[in-house]
Amino acid sequence: MQYRLYGKLGYQVSALGMGCMRLPRIYKPGQDHAEVDLEKSFELIRYAVEHGVNYFDSAYAYHNKTSESILGEALDNGYRKKVKIATKQPFAVMKTQANIRRNLENTLRKLRTDYIDVYLIHNVQKESWDEIKQRRIIEEFEKFRDEGMIKAIGFSYHGSFPCFKEILDYYPWDMCQIQQNMLDVDREATEEAIKAAGRKKTALVIMEPLRGGGLSNAPESVRSLYDSYPEKRTPAEWAFRHVINYPEVSCILSGMTTMEQLKQNIELFSRPDAVPDCLSEEEKEIIQKAKAAYESVASIPCTGCEYCLPCPKGVHIPGVFFGFNAGTMFGDFSQPKRSYMFTKRFKQDASQCVACGACEKKCPQHIDIINQLKVAHASLDGWIE
Numbered sequence: 001m002q003y004r005l006y007g008k009l010g011y012q013v014s015a016l017g018m019g020c021m022r023l024p025r026i027y028k029p030g031q032d033h034a035e036v037d038l039e040k041s042f043e044l045i046r047y048a049v050e051h052g053v054n055y056f057d058s059a060y061a062y063h064n065k066t067s068e069s070i071l072g073e074a075l076d077n078g079y080r081k082k083v084k085i086a087t088k089q090p091f092a093v094m095k096t097q098a099n100i101r102r103n104l105e106n107t108l109r110k111l112r113t114d115y116i117d118v119y120l121i122h123n124v125q126k127e128s129w130d131e132i133k134q135r136r137i138i139e140e141f142e143k144f145r146d147e148g149m150i151k152a153i154g155f156s157y158h159g160s161f162p163c164f165k166e167i168l169d170y171y172p173w174d175m176c177q178i179q180q181n182m183l184d185v186d187r188e189a190t191e192e193a194i195k196a197a198g199r200k201k202t203a204l205v206i207m208e209p210l211r212g213g214g215l216s217n218a219p220e221s222v223r224s225l226y227d228s229y230p231e232k233r234t235p236a237e238w239a240f241r242h243v244i245n246y247p248e249v250s251c252i253l254s255g256m257t258t259m260e261q262l263k264q265n266i267e268l269f270s271r272p273d274a275v276p277d278c279l280s281e282e283e284k285e286i287i288q289k290a291k292a293a294y295e296s297v298a299s300i301p302c303t304g305c306e307y308c309l310p311c312p313k314g315v316h317i318p319g320v321f322f323g324f325n326a327g328t329m330f331g332d333f334s335q336p337k338r339s340y341m342f343t344k345r346f347k348q349d350a351s352q353c354v355a356c357g358a359c360e361k362k363c364p365q366h367i368d369i370i371n372q373l374k375v376a377h378a379s380l381d382g383w384i385e
């Protein structure tokens with residue numbers, strides 16, 4: 001296993017981290033949610049530790065709030081002390097300062113540990129950032145650090161670069177966690193966020209290196225680009241190597257569901273050349289062309305400009321189209337469907353549309369939004385968690 005410096009905290013973590021959001025699950029007929037397969041999850045987590053993975057990422061909410069307790073049980077009996085645990089508390093459950101402390105105490109119990117190595121504010125958003133500052137949430141986390149309940153403070157983030165930069169510059173965070181992959185170089189926090197975190201020596205953890213697993217699939221146009229390179233690699237390898245290449249990155253999370261995926265990833269992240277600056281100019285060019293080829297498969301020509309927003313009914317139009325396009329690009333709707341379930345919970349999904357037409361007048365791409373939302377909804381609806 002390759003190891004990397006964890007920012008200014010100065011210790012080494014495995015370049016491959018295990019995300020505990022996609023543990024194997026069991027579907028039972030008649031149930032409206034799936035249950036985590038405990039036996040398989042314990043096997044995966046312990047195998048990962050035994051083969052050099054020393055960074056595990058969980059969160060209060062993953063797997064219907066069971067991910068932390070599953071990780072805690074898997075790491076019992078001696079495994080805990082071999083690894084770093086990162087977990088997160090979402091702002092939505094920080095109702096009072098006392099709540100924040102109770103949530104952390106509960107998480108410690110679930111994880112069967114006295115301390116958390118890295119505690120994150122989960123999914124800081126532009127809309128919540130001012131309140132997080134006013135409510136002095138970071139100062140609350142500092143108290144936990146002083147008391148030894150947590151060792152480091154971080155945040156995870158899914159928005160655009162300007163807000164990311166504002167958050168990063170506001171406080172000397174120990175770490176930050178962002179979505180990045182070969183398709184998101186100029187999306188979400190963008191490649192600029194990687195550089196900015198690196199300049200501050202803030203440990204940087206990457207999530208969604210395969211865009212929800214989608215980048216392990218490739219349409220024919222992408223496959224032929226990859227096949228033009230002398231060394232034969234899977235689409236997932238190409239996508240991972242794109243992120244491995246950044247020297248600023250401390251750890252790359254992968255939500256591995258099967259033993260086969262775990263073994264393949266451990267093998268890849270253990271190679272001598274799975275190191276920063278591993279990509280040649282030729283490889284970078286292939287990845288750039290592959291990005292364009294993936295994007296050309298997307299069938300709704302939405303650029304994500306957001307001119308159509310706000311919708312009076314709250315529909316997150318570009319988000320719905322993004323999920324549909326991702327499913328089309330990768331030929332696999334499982335991850336977009338799961339994301340859409342959260343969109344529905346926030347009542348931002350296509351079913352909220354009342355066909356008022358306000359958005360269509362504002363779309364520079366002249367997309368027939370009302371009809372396309374129906375098409376997208378038909379493909380994205382129906383995930384069972």
Ligand code: SF4
Pocket residue numbers: 310311312313314315317352353354355356357358359360369370
């Ligand atoms: S047509 Fe539908 S999506 Fe567009 S603004 Fe009206 S309600 Fe929102």
Ligand code: SF4
Pocket residue numbers: 301302303304305306307308309317318321362363364365366367369
């Ligand atoms: S205005 Fe059109 S292109 Fe821009 S986000 Fe909305 S639907 Fe997409």
